[in-house]
Amino acid sequence: MLYLASQSPRRRQLLEQIGVAFTPLDVDVPEQRAAGESPVEYVSRVARDKARAGVAGVGNGAVVLSADTEVVLDDEVFGKPADAADATAMLRKLSGRTHETISVVWAVQGERAQSETCVSRVRFASLSDEDIAAYVASGEPFGRAGAYAIQGRGATLIEHLEGSFTGVMGLPVFETARLLRRFGITPG
Template sequence: MTPVLYLASQSPRRRQLLEQFGADFAVLDVDVPEQRAQGESPRDYVSRVARDKARAGLAALAHASDALVLGADTEVVLDDEVFGKPQDAAAAAAMLRRLSGRTHAVISAVWLVGATGEQCEVCVSQVRFAMLDEPTIATYVATGEPFGKAGAYAIQGRGATLVEHLDGSYSGVMGLPLFETARLLRRGGISPAD
């Protein structure tokens, strides 16, 4: 019997990206704490949160023994600091000022968990921002796009105009690295739909 795939995320971007793979899936709403532990590396933090999401999704499906749950997390990291989602316009502008003219890492972790085990893929991309002046930052923040986005930008939106160079996975920066996710799903026995 083909396993049933679930995405433990309410992110419309992750849903859209997973649809590109072509597999049937259902969406689960999970809520897990996203707090970095003292001494935890950014990579370990991102991986743990993604795993926690997948495990929480699987726990909610205790009746479905064939279920496979995909959990993902993506964070922007600069100087070992994890940039979460900005709380307000001032926080968004402060993040963009820090990223201006610099290269930061975007870490995306994906976990696939089921009754038979757990597997993980991690993708790290390097993104260099152009130098941003205050009017550019203010104009971008005023669009509202930075809110709900790690690092206060969306590479798939107007935020693309801030990115001078990307070395890595475009879909990973969006929130779900497709190459790594596809490899994980195939290992889990899930192939694209015909």
């Protein structure tokens, strides 16, 4: 039995897309970067904590899958924007620049725990204040790391992607499938 410790509809959609049966779990873990923690360490820890919280709720026999995705520019981690002003500030910083999107996926079953990491590079076009205002007004930036959704209107902001489209969405399917196979779960 596979559980997905995530409230993200995108992660659920991507698991369904690759033909994996799962039961969703709602877990709540703190998402606060510790002093001295690198962005990759932070993303990995949050994803691992989600999986462990899931295992605590369902028992050791089940496989619990979790993920975390963050946008990183100049060692600054861009989580989900708190409001329109925060979304606007994030998009201004990303405008005309290349940032990294880090996705880490963990699978935990009892004491066994393994992960996969996917780092993609995303270059934004130079955005005008009007471009940013219109995108923020669409409502799409909210609930999304870095204040954009590559699978939605946010695709119009992206000049170049090097890496995984689904990793930027929040669940890198290649890495996820490889991880699940190690736990005896075959996609498809």
